Amino acid sequence: MSAQLDVAVLGCGFMGSALARTLAARGANVTVWNRTPERAQALTASGCSAVATVQEAVGRARIVVICLSTYEVVQAVLGDAGTLAGRVVVNMTTGSPDQARPMRDRVAEQGGGYLDAVIVGYPEQVGRDDFLLLVSGSEPEWETARQPLALLGGISRHVSESPEGANVLEAATVGAFHMTILAAFAEAARYAKAQGISPKEFMPLAVRVASVLEFQQEEIAQRLADEDFSTDQATLATYEKAARTFQHALSSSGTRAPLFDAAVAEFGRGVAQGRGEDAVWTLAANRDDA
Ligand SMILES: NC(=O)c1ccc[n+]([C@@H]2O[C@H](COP(=O)([O-])OP(=O)(O)OC[C@H]3O[C@@H](n4cnc5c(N)ncnc54)[C@H](OP(=O)(O)O)[C@@H]3O)[C@@H](O)[C@H]2O)c1
Numbered sequence: 001m002s003a004q005l006d007v008a009v010l011g012c013g014f015m016g017s018a019l020a021r022t023l024a025a026r027g028a029n030v031t032v033w034n035r036t037p038e039r040a041q042a043l044t045a046s047g048c049s050a051v052a053t054v055q056e057a058v059g060r061a062r063i064v065v066i067c068l069s070t071y072e073v074v075q076a077v078l079g080d081a082g083t084l085a086g087r088v089v090v091n092m093t094t095g096s097p098d099q100a101r102p103m104r105d106r107v108a109e110q111g112g113g114y115l116d117a118v119i120v121g122y123p124e125q126v127g128r129d130d131f132l133l134l135v136s137g138s139e140p141e142w143e144t145a146r147q148p149l150a151l152l153g154g155i156s157r158h159v160s161e162s163p164e165g166a167n168v169l170e171a172a173t174v175g176a177f178h179m180t181i182l183a184a185f186a187e188a189a190r191y192a193k194a195q196g197i198s199p200k201e202f203m204p205l206a207v208r209v210a211s212v213l214e215f216q217q218e219e220i221a222q223r224l225a226d227e228d229f230s231t232d233q234a235t236l237a238t239y240e241k242a243a244r245t246f247q248h249a250l251s252s253s254g255t256r257a258p259l260f261d262a263a264v265a266e267f268g269r270g271v272a273q274g275r276g277e278d279a280v281w282t283l284a285a286n287r288d289d290a
Helices: 015-024 037-046 053-057 072-077 096-110 139-150 164-193 201-209 219-224 236-252 260-277 278-284
Strands: 004-009 029-033 065-066 087-093 113-122 132-137 156-158
Touching: 004 015, 004 053, 004 278, 015 037, 015 065, 029 037, 029 053, 065 139, 072 096, 087 139, 096 113, 096 164, 113 139, 113 164, 132 164, 139 156, 139 260, 139 278, 156 164, 164 201, 164 260, 219 278, 236 260, 236 278, 260 278
Parallel strands: 004 029, 004 065, 065 087, 087 113, 132 156
Antiparallel strands: 113 132
């Protein structure tokens, strides 16, 4: 077996366990370590070797996948790793962009190469075609890690030479966008339920409304790139008036909807700035007065 496929997985929580199981099932030589040893031990049934110390796990590996709860925990665990010379650390722990570069430097001090990676998906997606891993860091390290990471299925993509690149993408898409959508969905579902609409009726309609972004994605991307906010479809002012009507519907029903209230305020702010005749995407523009 190629040394490239000698992989250590540090952290056997929900995600780390899914990563270790999939890597082992697809031919990697996987060593696992976890603070609570039982979770690492459970992975021996899937063909992984469980070890008692971080140093032992790292010592057996060329690629060190880290999937712990926070970067602070990663820092602490690396303190027990010993030398990382000849190894590439792939840190899949969720973190903010400003944490990536210090982590890269920290790993370099221990002699190792570093990639920062973002998992866009749930543990059940690991190994499937819809698994998505975004990786940032220098090209030679990506070349070293590419083959084992490909075993995870889906698309592993190198998105940036800068260590923070993947975390920026994650903060924008999974963070500011997806997490707000989840909370907004919960608000909407509460309102629908209180009005006697069944989840089976509500759900497909909600998905259909959300998919507007999917079928307009190329046009929207072009308009954002060009800062072209002209429209012959719907102005921000039209959105704002409609939004106030819906806000009345939700508030008069007694539904607490702080995210929707914030959206209405954003539309109102854009109109007050004189952007009412623009398309709604005008709100995505960085303006000095925004
Ligand atoms: N689950 C997902 O859908 C998902 C998706 C994308 C990204 N992620 C990211 O993946 C990372 C892991 O998530 P998860 O869902 O696997 O979480 P989890 O099941 O809660 O696992 C957390 C892991 O961190 C370890 N840990 C926590 N505190 C520690 C400490 N002080 N010292 C040593 N180890 C410690 C835990 O060890 P013990 O077992 O000993 O507690 C466990 O291995 C997170 O950064 C998460 O944001 C998760």
